[in-house]
Amino acid sequence: MELVGVVLTALWAMLPAYVPNNVAVLAGGGKPIDGGRNLGERRVLGDGKTWRGTAVGTAAGTAVAVGLTAVAPTMSDILGTPLPEFPLVAGFALAFGAMLGDIAASFLKRRTGRQRGAAFPGLDQLDFVVGALACVWVLAPAWTEVTFTAPMLVVVLVLTPLLHIVTNVGAYWVGLKDEPW
Ligand SMILES: CC(C)=CCC/C(C)=C/CC/C(C)=C/CC/C(C)=C/COC[C@@H](COP(=O)(O)O)OC/C=C(\C)CC/C=C(\C)CC/C=C(\C)CCC=C(C)C
Numbered sequence: 001m002e003l004v005g006v007v008l009t010a011l012w013a014m015l016p017a018y019v020p021n022n023v024a025v026l027a028g029g030g031k032p033i034d035g036g037r038n039l040g041e042r043r044v045l046g047d048g049k050t051w052r053g054t055a056v057g058t059a060a061g062t063a064v065a066v067g068l069t070a071v072a073p074t075m076s077d078i079l080g081t082p083l084p085e086f087p088l089v090a091g092f093a094l095a096f097g098a099m100l101g102d103i104a105a106s107f108l109k110r111r112t113g114r115q116r117g118a119a120f121p122g123l124d125q126l127d128f129v130v131g132a133l134a135c136v137w138v139l140a141p142a143w144t145e146v147t148f149t150a151p152m153l154v155v156v157l158v159l160t161p162l163l164h165i166v167t168n169v170g171a172y173w174v175g176l177k178d179e180p181w
């Protein structure tokens with residue numbers, strides 16, 4: 001498959017993992033997952049990881065996977081490259097795994113003394129990718145092995161940080177996020 005095809009397929013396959021954190025920013029708030037508890041001196045996760053953001057983000061990412069599956073044959077024809085369909089478990093795993101990766105990153109940030117909202121370059125850009133890929137590999141291993149080729153994984157690891165930076169700076173500019181990362 002030529003490069004354009006690999007890029008299109010990689011972004012398509014990751015879209016159910018890209019949407020949840022965006023939606024959590026838009027829909028989040030309310031009760032924190034850690035219930036306000038500390039581990040040692042610091043919060044377990046912090047007020048930035050909420051039940052509502054996690055649930056709505058996961059639901060939105062799963063819904064995106066269902067929508068992409070419905071239009072995959074048509075879009076494959078239009079774009080001239082075969083685009084994957086998502087079994088429900090794979091769509092859910094990508095979405096929920098993205099949220100879990102972001103939550104795990106907050107756990108690490110608190111353990112390393114970073115306050116809520118502090119940057120952790122590298123981790124911020126890839127936490128949800130690692131979470132999504134690990135979760136889908138565990139919950140839908142056969143689908144994952146067929147769908148994610150090595151070139152696609154390279155494209156995902158290179159392009160996602162760039163997309164994350166552009167999206168977050170955009171969200172900061174329009175006032176949706178308090179920090180541009
Ligand atoms: C389905 C519904 C209801 C909404 C979809 C919202 C939306 C804009 C989805 C885009 C998904 C997408 C293609 C994302 C790619 C980038 C990416 C990897 C994002 C990861 O999430 C970053 C998110 C939170 O990050 P954090 O948890 O690590 O802190 O960033 C915040 C994003 C938002 C609040 C969404 C809305 C953003 C804007 C309105 C900013 C405008 C965006 C731009 C100017 C540039 C967008 C460009 C590209 C190429 C995506």
Ligand SMILES: Nc1ccn([C@@H]2O[C@H](COP(=O)(O)OP(=O)(O)OP(=O)(O)O)[C@@H](O)[C@H]2O)c(=O)n1
Nearest residue numbers: 024025028029048049050053054106116117118
């Ligand atoms: N599981 C999640 C993830 C995000 N959010 C919402 O999205 C905002 C931005 O997300 P993020 O940047 O990931 O969190 P931070 O507030 O920066 O906290 P942390 O330092 O722990 O990443 C959060 O403040 C919160 O309102 C949420 O409610 N639930």
Ligand SMILES: [Mg+2]
Nearest residue numbers: 117118179181
């Ligand atoms: Mg943040």
